[in-house]
Amino acid sequence: MREWPTQSVRDFHGRPLPERGEPAGYAAIMARYDLILPPPIRMAAIAERHHPTSTEAWLMLTPRYRPQPELGSHLVFAFRYEGVDLQVLSALFQIIETDEIEAIIRATPTGAFARRLWFLYEWLTDRQLDIPDPGKVRMVTILDPEQQYALAEGDPSPRHKVSNNLPGTPAFCPLVRRTPDLAAFSQKALGERAREAMGRVRPDLLARAAAFILLNDSKSSFAIEGERPSGQRAARWGQAIAQAGVRPLSLDELDRLQRIVIGDARFVRLGLRDEGGFIGVHDRDTNMPIPDHISARHEDLESLVGGLIAFSDRAARGAMDPVVAAACLAFGFVYIHPYVDGNGRLHRWLIHHALAAASYSPPGLVFPVSAVILRNIDRYRAVLESWSAPLLPFIEWRPTVSGNVEVLNDTAAFYRYFDATAHATFLYACVEQTVEHDLPQEVRFLQAFDTFSEGIQQLIDMPTAQAELLHKFLGQNDGRLSQRARTKEFAALDDAEVERIEALYADAFERDRA
CATH class of the missing domain: 1.10.3290.10 (Fido-like domain)
Structure with missing residues (x-):
């Protein structure tokens, strides 16, 4: 097992940082415990300067946010600035000693972080920790709705004094960051x-x-x-x-x-x-x-x-x-x-x-x-x-x-x-x-076709199937009835009727496109 990463780097797990920084939170935990898993989509690091630049892949924070080189401090940092990452936590909980997690929780047993960590450990591992009742404390949610999408109505866990607003169960629970x-x-x-x-x-x-x-x-x-x-x-x-x-x-x-x-x-x-x-x-x-x-x-x-x-x-x-x-x-x-x-x-x-x-x-x-x-x-x-x-x-x-x-x-x-x-x-x-294109476009098309079809019926007694075929031919030829159609499928139409039908088409469908 490695030591906590305390040196600034330009690359972590093949992902370049926007500037030199020291991995923190989940990235540091992955490095410290040799967790073999895909890195989080967005990771965090402590920059060397006081006005760092963050990106979609990296949250860069100033040196005053640097966690202590210990698990509890990096977990507090991760929960606060990165949200809950069940994949990293699941891998961590599989290899860490139970007493180490218990010690972190016992350090601040009534704190929101400790109760969230306690719940997540037992939820992910199905193993109970030896932790005393935190007493009368304010209920906190597992996910911060400002950070990640969660249930609007969670389930209370009296043992941990938390509201479980995770959207899934330990068997399946993808999470989404509130970008x-x-x-x-x-x-x-x-x-x-x-x-x-x-x-x-x-x-x-x-x-x-x-x-x-x-x-x-x-x-x-x-x-x-x-x-x-x-x-x-x-x-x-x-x-x-x-x-x-x-x-x-x-x-x-x-x-x-x-x-x-x-x-x-x-x-x-x-x-x-x-x-x-x-x-x-x-x-x-x-x-x-x-x-x-x-x-x-x-x-x-x-x-x-x-x-x-x-x-x-x-x-x-x-x-x-x-x-x-x-x-x-x-x-x-x-x-x-x-x-x-x-x-x-x-x-x-x-x-x-x-x-x-x-x-x-x-x-x-x-x-x-x-x-x-x-x-x-x-x-x-x-x-x-x-x-x-x-x-x-x-x-x-x-x-x-x-x-x-x-x-x-x-x-x-x-x-x-x-x-x-x-x-x-x-x-x-x-x-x-x-919502903005497909649904209104289909409604407008049907309204335009009805206008076109009604205009034809006032001009000629034509079955709906023929009107649909006429519309198809006109649409294929920029609103004009081709010479082929005029001599075959619609040979019965005279020039004046064709001219009127083309005008009906233009009026109905040009208005639809406007």
Whole structure:
């Protein structure tokens, strides 16, 4: 075991500091106890000068904030300036002597820090410490809501005199830092704005918009996976999306959804994996796996999926920010990758489930997040890789004879306690696009089409299917009916009628684009 880091460095675990600094808090604890895990997304250091510059990757503080070279002092620093990092704490608690933690708590037994540390140790390890009752003290929350997203309504722990506002359980509990970007998104009340806007739309129009959006989101979810499903298969998955939030989340429900996604299960094993899993390719000559992401061990799947289900219920009941909860749930699922196939579409279904369960999306309407993700596919992949890529070097594995991977070390905590801040930020941006662009655009299109169709009916008695085909041809040719269409499908129209129809199209759809 090393000594406490007390020298200024320019690089820590391969991550450059913005200026020379001494690692502090979780970074110092990782160095002191040789913790083998991906470093936190944002770490802290003590700068050499009194006006340091912080970045997204480093919180740089002045020398007067320097902790003493001891565990208790660095933990106090970490809780105060970095929040709770369950991954670091879990790894630390596995190797540290119980009496060392007890000594830290006994030094200030009634203090907020000591009670939070006491609770977290017992919560993460399921081992009780020999600590006396702190007496009559003010209840404190485990997470500081100003630092990290938490339950609005936590559970009291009389033993520790704390309110447990963690959004999950020890089996699964990603956390999200309250960054300026996320705080700004939260204040926009996007769900409320969408419900108000859609509430002003005629019910029949809203129903048509909902049907189109549902099918489009289903097709987009398949397209993200590089698939082009049949119309029947896309419609069937659209119906499953429409049911999101109706049934409680359970393993049986996830298995049911996987069967719908796969359709033909003759060549795919259904249910939880019974072997390793990875995302990547194989070497053409040797069939050696070349992973971009390694999934959770199959031995850990029941625990992880059970924790994910508990997280879903707890976050909804505790009134956690619905978009943040949806990001933790959905991206946690796709990192765990519990199934052989269908994980990506189920991952995006979980977004709909979390938003619907919290009554965040308008009644009877889904936010078309898959369509937005498809438009922003490069950023989506970058967000996925923001955790999976740094994680890969910490997973020990060997290839199997079937070209799969076998994980050799304990990796469960990597999937239980990841930092989902980037994922929540991305998802909030997607939701904002649906509220400000996709939903109103679809409503405006339907209003414009109705205006166009009604104008045609006043001019000519034409079936709706023909009016839709006419609209399609006009849209493909900048509002003009092509010579081919005029001599084939619409040869019955005379020049004056065509001219009037083109004017109707321009009036309806140019106004829509304005």
